Amino acid sequence: MADRLLDYSGLKCPYPILKLSAQYPNFKKGEIIEVIGDCPTFEKDIIAWCNRLRKTILHIEKQGYKMKVKIRI
Amino acid sequence: MAGNLCPHGGFFECNNIFCEYGQKLSEILHSCSNVIEKLAKGDTSDKIEIKVKRYDIQRLIDSINNLSRSLEDLIDLNHELAIGICEHFDVLRRIQEGDFLAKASEDSPIEIVRMLGELINRQRDRFLDYINKIQQQHKEILELYTQEREILSNIGVAIMISEEDMTLEFVNEEFERLTGYSKKEVEGKMKWAEFFAEEMLNQMQQYHKLMRIHPSLAPRQYESKIKHRSGRKIDVLINVGMIPYTNKSVASLIDISERKKIQQQIIHYQKMESLGSLSGKIVHEFKNILSGIHGFSSILLSKIEDENLKVHVKRILEITERAKSLAEKILIFSRKEEAKEAQNVNLNKYLLNFSEFIKTFIGSEIILKLEIPEKEIFYKIEESHLEAILMNLFTNAKDAMPEGGEITLGLKEVCVDMEYSYTHPLVKPGKYVVLCLKDTGIGMDENTKERIFEPFFTTKPKGKGTGLGLSTVYGLIKNYEGHIHVYSELGKGTTFKIYLPKESRDCLPIDKQSLIGNETILVVDDDPHIRQYLISFLKGFGYKVYEGKDGKEAIEIYRKNRHEIDLCLIDLVMPGLGGIEVMRQIKNINPEAKIIIMSGHPLDLKDIVSVEKSCLPEEILLKIRTQFI
């Protein structure tokens, strides 16, 4: 179970990661968040974001464009 | 697609669903719609792969593919921008939270993002520099602060910093010692007024206020009394000043109780001195007058025939005698000249004899205890003086114990060191013989103690006390450059301690016969007088002597006469070769050589036999003799 759910369905990239970054300072270190998006480039974005900010992706679940990603902060 | 025209009226008019052209066109449109739909969602991954010969249709396909590519670039740029912003945002946030290890990446393909990263890093570095500088300064300030604290703690005087409301903000370790309270108890909790004797407070509080209103009118230095935790009061000298730009004052407190005691000793001493010389002068005049009275009365006595009158003249003579003996006693107190018939008295024996005699005097109610050491102590003193001193002290002790009690008579030798003489400036350091008389009598209060050595001071009823006993004792002791100290507690008893300075010269009972020798001695000293003096008494005691006027000559002489010379007496300090070096070289010639080093002051060198030049010849000879045992 994630500690926090962020649903960015319907938002076009790069909105989701901009929003995620803005939210980020509120997260606690070590907590697990679940991010949902359905923009076709969401996957690419979220992976780049995790790499650059050195976060671990725990799990990816895809259904068409819709995607759920679990990340450890 | 085939180049043939539609036989049913062209592309758009043809209704034949099996029309070959129509089918082809439909396939193309379908493909285009798919790609455009995806593009609308932001997905640029599909392209139209179909190729047609018709120019207008191929143009549509190419346009859509171009649109897709442009959109792809735009989206990529957008993402790159977004992720760059996200990243920099995160770095800035981390820096803001104090994580100075955070570093922005400088490798974005977008120039402005890259520059932003560089800017953040430069800013961070400047910030770090700045922080390092501040930390360095902070460290220096802290060091300075601890150093100052250290100085304040070890400055040797008590320090207190007081706020306007008299609360103590800071006190040092010395203050803790002086007052018996700890920093913890004091700082921020207690007011300085709690540490001073009540009688001083009024004045001090006025100074405290004045210092803040009219600093120039407030005294910077004054004396006061600290109240120690134990209740004891301690005289202190206070130095106060304001701390600039604050309402705080800083004060140092110096314990002057010792100094006060010393001052009192000196004042007391001076008082006794002036009393002595004054009474001496008066008594001298009186003695002259008494001699006159005595002389004329004697003449009168010899001239008068009438026995009745003679009785009166005889009375006059008797009274004059009494007056004269009284005058004598006062003279002892004021007399300064050296005792004349002083002889070396074995104090142990003397005191034992004296105690036998005094026992009958003090009676059986009073127990006499003796504390006399085994070691015999000699002192050059006139026996009658010793007797007068002891008699007076014993009489007083007896008077102080009408109900009986205990008297302890003690004798010992002590060395007064520098330290003691700092606190008792009138007592020179050196060896002393101490006579001690302790009673368990009524004791005395401070006021009495102050005055006991004054002539005619007595607390005893008329007829019993003359008040001359202790002043006589005082005068006698002064003759020997001694000191007398009194310790007394009301109701408990009194102790008198007499310090008689002892010089080594009058205490060595040496048998001259044992100092004679027939050995050969090499005397080395650069001072011809001393050399001559040494040679003459050495010869006088049978020794043969070689003399050397400096180290070099001495070594030469020794080399030539080494089998003859039995001992070398060498001065420590000489121009050219010093005594120690000469000794070393002689020992090189003959490791068994006997050597005594002479010096101006006491020496304590390992493995070196030494003697003081100021010693008596007997002592030097004794030293020489001990080398031949």
Ligand SMILES: Nc1ncnc2c1ncn2[C@@H]1O[C@H](COP(=O)(O)OP(=O)(O)O)[C@@H](O)[C@H]1O
């Ligand atoms: N041992 C003592 N105990 C108590 N008081 C003493 C003692 N010795 C001296 N005093 C005090 O010192 C005073 C002066 O002594 P002193 O000069 O001998 O004169 P006097 O004995 O004639 O009074 C004494 O009157 C007495 O008050």
Ligand SMILES: [Mg+2]
């Ligand atoms: Mg007396």
